[in-house]
Amino acid sequence: MKYRRLGRTNLMISEIGLGCASGLRSQQLGPELFNRYREELPAITHKLLELGGNFVATSASYHDTEEILGRALKGRRKDVFIFTASGKKDAKAVIADCERSLQRFQTDVLDGYFAHGGWSEGFQEAAAKLKQQGKIRFIGMSCHVPEKHRERIEANQVDFILQPYNYMNLAKWTEKTDRVGTEELFELCRKKDVGVMVIKPMTGHFIPNWAKKTDDPKVAWLLKELKVSGKQNLYQAFLMWVLKNPNVSCAIVGMGAVQDVVEDCAAVTKKLTASHERLLEQYAALATGDYCRMCETCVPNCPAGVRIPDILRFRMYYQNYGHRRDARELYASLASHQQASACTGCGRCEQTCPSRLAIVQKLKAAHALLA
Ligand code: SF4
Ligand code: SF4
Incomplete structure (x- = not known):
């Protein structure tokens, strides 16, 4: 594992950490997969720690992931930084969420507490109080819209942000017409010493529509390539691409099985080669016409x-x-x-x-x- 400084928090966090939105995904796929994910989560967490990963990130709204992680991390609190969130807008409700998160994680303090999906006055008030009480150490925000992050960074209200970023952000796929580009946002984070945690490093589109069009020669080529070289080559390429940006502190990765942890963590020691770039290029060319980044520019x-x-x-x-x-x-x-x-x-x-x-x-x- 490799480690980077998370901006002004001064936390040295692992380049890869565990995100828990996969729980939502497996719930959408049905109760059987969802339960399997919940059962696997402790083993996934232990494997991540074994491989040098040192943080988990979830949210009060991600089902019972906080509780599962809390049980899995019992006795290992010092080995891990805990990031969790509230999506509530009312200060009392945010405080109630945080108190519940502390109980679920079986801890007295959360390392990072962030506004899930956007900022609110209520979150700001609650976070200030919670920090004063020593229940949270650092304050952040997750959001899909770079401009909304920019407002909080310029107002000096956040220590770290969670922003979607992946190969599809490249100018050639986006034409760079969004109001505030992600690269520029990360540059601002560097100047203001705000930590950048990347979400959706592998796009978030798990089973792309294009993959079903097997009669398209480009699709057939990519599927064959993945079969020969292994699907992990593509996933690792996505992670390597994200991590080659020096303004990025880490990638938060949803991992649904122990094997995913092994494959994803291996990306930190590998080099992005021309053949990886070719895979990414081919993937993006197929996905671009159907890929909504949820940036809300429209x-x-x-x-x-x-x-x-x-x-x-x-x-x-x-x-x-x-x-x-x-x-x-x-x-x-x-x-x-x-x-x-x-x-x-x-x-x-x-x-x-x-x-x-x-x-x-x-x-x-x-x-x-x-x-
Ligand atoms: S459809 Fe809207 S939200 Fe999706 S990428 Fe385009 S502008 Fe962004
Ligand atoms: S009315 Fe329809 S076409 Fe016009 S901006 Fe809204 S969604 Fe787009």
Whole structure:
């Protein structure tokens, strides 16, 4: 394992740590996989520590992962930094979440406590209190939108951030039209000494739509390549690419099996070669037209108020994860003016989307699946 400094926290954290959003993914895939994941999580955690990993990151809302990790880490508290989060906006609710997290982790103090999915006055008030009481050491935020991180960094309110970043961020795939680029955000973090924890280092699209198009020669080539060289080559390439950025402190990786930990941790000692780059290039070329980064750049540009990234995410749950009922229920929970049926086809969203997605056509397809 290798270690890097997490900005002003001065924590020396491992380049690879355990993220727990995989729990959500396996829940979406069904109770059997979800339970298997929950059963494997202690062994996954132990393997990570054995290989030199020294942090876990989860959230109060990620089912019972805090409790499972708390039990798994019993007697090993000093070997690990704990990062967890609250997505609540009210100060009292954030404090209640934090107290529960401390109990679940069986500890007196959390190393990093972050606002899950965006900042709020309530979180700020609660975090200040919790820090004063010695219940949390450092404050952070997770969010998909670089600009929202920038506001908190400039206001000097965060010690670390959790930001999605992966090979698909390259300018050639995004055309760099998002309002604040991720690379620029990381540069700002360096200047302000804010730690950068990367989420979704392998894109977050687990079973891409393109992989089903096996009659496409490019898809066939990539699948064959992965069969010959091993799928871990692609995953490691994603991690190596993220970690070659010196402004990145670590990658938070969802790992569903002990073998994943072994393969993912091996990436820190490997070198990104031309053949890895070729794999990434091929993957990105196939995925780019269908990859929503959930950056929300399109949202303020939609005069109708359609929740584009949410709808594309629900479509992903339906099509890629095969969890149709959940996807439909989530879609139904949107107000009618936020659903795809409210889209007038004006095209403004497509003009601002950094990934140049054919949003209007995708919304129509999503509505047909989800309504
Ligand atoms: S095309 Fe539809 S979703 Fe896009 S901005 Fe116009 S109304 Fe909104
Ligand atoms: S559709 Fe495009 S702009 Fe909107 S969230 Fe997805 S990637 Fe970002």
